[in-house]
Amino acid sequence: MVTYTEAMQRVAAMQGQLQAKGIDGALFIFPIDVYYFSGTRQNSTLWIPAAGEPVLMVRKSLARARLESPLTDIRPFPSSKEFPALFHEGVAKIGFTFDVAPVQQLNYYTKLLPGREFVDISAANREVRSVKTAFELDQLRFSGATLCSVFKQVPQFLKAGMRELDLAAEFEHRLRTAGNEGYIRMRAFNQELFMGLALSSGAASYGFFDGAVTGRGLSNASPQGSSTQIINRNEPVFMDYTGVFNGYITDMTRIFVIGELDPELQRAFDLSLVIQNHLQNALKPGAICEELFQQAVEIAEKGGLGAHFMGMPGEQARFVGHGVGLELDEFPVLAQGFKVPLQAGQTIAIEPKFVFPDKGVIGIENTFAVSHSGGEKITDIDDRIVFI
Amino acid sequence: MVTYTEAMQRVAAMQGQLQAKGIDGALFIFPIDVYYFSGTRQNSTLWIPAAGEPVLMVRKSLARARLESPLTDIRPFPSSKEFPALFHEGVAKIGFTFDVAPVQQLNYYTKLLPGREFVDISAANREVRSVKTAFELDQLRFSGATLCSVFKQVPQFLKAGMRELDLAAEFEHRLRTAGNEGYIRMRAFNQELFMGLALSSGAASYGFFDGAVTGRGLSNASPQGSSTQIINRNEPVFMDYTGVFNGYITDMTRIFVIGELDPELQRAFDLSLVIQNHLQNALKPGAICEELFQQAVEIAEKGGLGAHFMGMPGEQARFVGHGVGLELDEFPVLAQGFKVPLQAGQTIAIEPKFVFPDKGVIGIENTFAVSHSGGEKITDIDDRIVFI
Numbered sequence: 001m002v003t004y005t006e007a008m009q010r011v012a013a014m015q016g017q018l019q020a021k022g023i024d025g026a027l028f029i030f031p032i033d034v035y036y037f038s039g040t041r042q043n044s045t046l047w048i049p050a051a052g053e054p055v056l057m058v059r060k061s062l063a064r065a066r067l068e069s070p071l072t073d074i075r076p077f078p079s080s081k082e083f084p085a086l087f088h089e090g091v092a093k094i095g096f097t098f099d100v101a102p103v104q105q106l107n108y109y110t111k112l113l114p115g116r117e118f119v120d121i122s123a124a125n126r127e128v129r130s131v132k133t134a135f136e137l138d139q140l141r142f143s144g145a146t147l148c149s150v151f152k153q154v155p156q157f158l159k160a161g162m163r164e165l166d167l168a169a170e171f172e173h174r175l176r177t178a179g180n181e182g183y184i185r186m187r188a189f190n191q192e193l194f195m196g197l198a199l200s201s202g203a204a205s206y207g208f209f210d211g212a213v214t215g216r217g218l219s220n221a222s223p224q225g226s227s228t229q230i231i232n233r234n235e236p237v238f239m240d241y242t243g244v245f246n247g248y249i250t251d252m253t254r255i256f257v258i259g260e261l262d263p264e265l266q267r268a269f270d271l272s273l274v275i276q277n278h279l280q281n282a283l284k285p286g287a288i289c290e291e292l293f294q295q296a297v298e299i300a301e302k303g304g305l306g307a308h309f310m311g312m313p314g315e316q317a318r319f320v321g322h323g324v325g326l327e328l329d330e331f332p333v334l335a336q337g338f339k340v341p342l343q344a345g346q347t348i349a350i351e352p353k354f355v356f357p358d359k360g361v362i363g364i365e366n367t368f369a370v371s372h373s374g375g376e377k378i379t380d381i382d383d384r385i386v387f388i
Numbered sequence: 389m390v391t392y393t394e395a396m397q398r399v400a401a402m403q404g405q406l407q408a409k410g411i412d413g414a415l416f417i418f419p420i421d422v423y424y425f426s427g428t429r430q431n432s433t434l435w436i437p438a439a440g441e442p443v444l445m446v447r448k449s450l451a452r453a454r455l456e457s458p459l460t461d462i463r464p465f466p467s468s469k470e471f472p473a474l475f476h477e478g479v480a481k482i483g484f485t486f487d488v489a490p491v492q493q494l495n496y497y498t499k500l501l502p503g504r505e506f507v508d509i510s511a512a513n514r515e516v517r518s519v520k521t522a523f524e525l526d527q528l529r530f531s532g533a534t535l536c537s538v539f540k541q542v543p544q545f546l547k548a549g550m551r552e553l554d555l556a557a558e559f560e561h562r563l564r565t566a567g568n569e570g571y572i573r574m575r576a577f578n579q580e581l582f583m584g585l586a587l588s589s590g591a592a593s594y595g596f597f598d599g600a601v602t603g604r605g606l607s608n609a610s611p612q613g614s615s616t617q618i619i620n621r622n623e624p625v626f627m628d629y630t631g632v633f634n635g636y637i638t639d640m641t642r643i644f645v646i647g648e649l650d651p652e653l654q655r656a657f658d659l660s661l662v663i664q665n666h667l668q669n670a671l672k673p674g675a676i677c678e679e680l681f682q683q684a685v686e687i688a689e690k691g692g693l694g695a696h697f698m699g700m701p702g703e704q705a706r707f708v709g710h711g712v713g714l715e716l717d718e719f720p721v722l723a724q725g726f727k728v729p730l731q732a733g734q735t736i737a738i739e740p741k742f743v744f745p746d747k748g749v750i751g752i753e754n755t756f757a758v759s760h761s762g763g764e765k766i767t768d769i770d771d772r773i774v775f776i
Contacts, residue, residue, distance in 0.1 A: 035609055040608055041596065042596045061602075064594040098490065100490055102486065102487055102488055103489055103491055105577060165567070170561075173557050173558075176557035177554055185580075189492075192571050193571070194571040208419075214449075218567055218633075219634045219635060220389065220456045221420075222571060222632070245607075246606075315449055315451075
């Protein structure tokens, strides 16, 4: 449960952004944004004025929103006539999340509030969300620990001859009984993910996903993740999964091998650890995101594996880490063009990976929290390849 | 695989709508719309001119889009300079899906194509998608048959004393190994669903979901579906699950009871069957959606259960069925205000349900195809309550 103090700490961070930008308040309609500031994910719209108490207007379920949210002003969604009365005459400029709000929603609210200017606050919202409170860091630690407990069980059920899909189903079953909530929230417009990726060596196929690896999937309609391909001995089995507990997402990858591993892949794996460990040490407030990405590329290139880094040759992703929290693709991103400094309390999944079209995918991923002593490892089990 | 003939049949249906509305063409950016018309769900934008061949512009993965799509013009996403050259001078009015496209996306395309008017084609798109081709009906029959094969296994693993979550995990594990793709696409702005709902009697709790039943869920961040509540003897266990195979979604509900059932709930269940059977017979081209909903309400009221129909008292949903296909919430909707006639080949999940706050949720759901001889039952196993 999000307490009043916790919610108002988050609201105050947003109000600081609004005031700095000369915006009179913000209307939040995207479910996970509403949850972040209010503590409830019911179907509702949240008004955060630049100063003062927020107002939660609920379509469904009002009863449940009142049980869950600590905010002081929770009311039924007003009629079109009543709605404008909520906003005093001084409210001229209203923030709105143009990154996720459909055009129909903006048109609806601009019609409800004629004469007001709606401005995009997507970046400010993502920046506020990127810095986790102490409460959120604890949620993420719990999420990471529970996800790790399932990764530890993989040697119990991974067998040569099973399909990628069977491995996925076994893993997902254990994740669910451990309390995993399942639905993975992503903010980017065209992204979708079902829990994670369990892939054998043949799965280094092309794909739409904004990551190093997509997987073949089960059909052209769902071209991602596990396929019906058989898992063989002596190949890297790539397990990239998320844990979602109390809404908080952690993300990690481990490699499993039944038998022995091609020495070239072992060298690539060792290099992914070098990159990870370099970035973990550098994960301090003030470090520039883009520079961390460039350092990762440099290590990969010096190791002779630049052409395999973060994707199929020609389809390489230009990042090595991404923020995680209530969404899988939060700020900051360790990527080209991301020139901002890290802040303490940001949580980032770092995932140096190498793709060999004929041999498979290999690498490491862990979720870290940025701190003054470097990255705190939140998915804290052994990084090494598990040989079975 | 979607063939060229199949894709162009769908494109022609959209072109008919565009021509009737005086729109010069439509830009599709929402992944499942792009898939529907092109046969690939890669990260891409599809231009359908009012007449002529569509153009698929691919960001990632071009190689995979070319393998999967039968369209004749597939190219890399053009640069900002090249983009306008695709559109001849006569293109003045461009259709866009305002229901799902974020504001940032509309702003991006209006900037790429200055001087053009963008108009909302959300309803026309959903209407085209609602009428399934023969190929799509076969996909839905396969989806329904596979989903049914998992429902038949429930008596093997449902036990008193297990948590709702354990029941969900067992069911989902079998769904996955049967080839279920997992990720459920919904179009409505604020909706989310993870595979389905496995609920015991206490789960008739309030919720945001646009259905009769939401479930308690595992946290306020994921307030939907199974919780850790224990399943007891002599209560209705409510299993409402989707099957997603080759992208096509079917939706069904069955009730299971370990022991005996309260006679009031049995009477409510029998009434849900009366409503379903009435609607199945009426599921013919020309029937008016709203009238079917009103008939369902009438039967519920005559049976003395109007106050329990389709939700908690005070939170009753005003519908009794919804279209299914590549998305779970397609057109048409058997709902108040939906005054359009049914068309042959539409596929609709009909779900008369009754909610008793203290006793649980009961009812039936099956997916049907509209035909001249009434609804073809696509989730074709016995409707009756399974006593264990």
